[in-house]
Amino acid sequence: MKAAGPFVVHNRTRGATLAANVQLADTPRSRRVGLLQHETLEPGEGLWIYPTQAIHTFGMRFPIDVAFLDRGLRVKRIYHRLAPFRLTSLVWGARSVLELASGSLASTGTAVGDELQFSLREEPLASRVPQ
Numbered sequence: 001m002k003a004a005g006p007f008v009v010h011n012r013t014r015g016a017t018l019a020a021n022v023q024l025a026d027t028p029r030s031r032r033v034g035l036l037q038h039e040t041l042e043p044g045e046g047l048w049i050y051p052t053q054a055i056h057t058f059g060m061r062f063p064i065d066v067a068f069l070d071r072g073l074r075v076k077r078i079y080h081r082l083a084p085f086r087l088t089s090l091v092w093g094a095r096s097v098l099e100l101a102s103g104s105l106a107s108t109g110t111a112v113g114d115e116l117q118f119s120l121r122e123e124p125l126a127s128r129v130p131q
Contacts, residue, residue: 007048007118009098016108019100020121022046034099035060041101048118050096060084065105068094073116078105 007022021044025031031049035041036059049055055066066079068091077091081102098116 005048006121008121009046009048010117010119011108011110011114012117013111013114014109016110018098018104018108018110018116019046020044022048022098022118025049026051035064038062041099043101043104046098046100046104048096048098052097053092053094054088054090055097055099056087057082057084058087063102065100065102067098067100067105067110067116069096069098069116071095073118075110075112075114075116078110078112080106 005022005024007024008020009018009022010016011018023046025034025047026049031052034049034055035047038061040062041064053068057064061084063081063083066082066088067075068077070076070093076094079088082088
């Protein structure tokens, strides 16, 4: 993966934004750490893990929504409110996983087969203006 994010994730099928602050975990260390150092995941936040076909929530402190994505960013499998200390099954054909705040997938109507779009988030203008 080339861009490190943060990303805005949009469900093209449903016309809904899933999250506006998604970080990328695409190195062995960042995938291993994942969300373990977070106390919570706020609505609009998420983690995109690439590559992977399965995840675990051992050591986490809060439930998450999980969407497994194929190469074309289509949703292959969904886990709603995956509790801490759980292990997902291997999802054949999955290329990456999107971890979101619990309730994010249900609130946007995201379902298996939906197509997602990841766009680099534009930083606020104030952060780009020289001081």
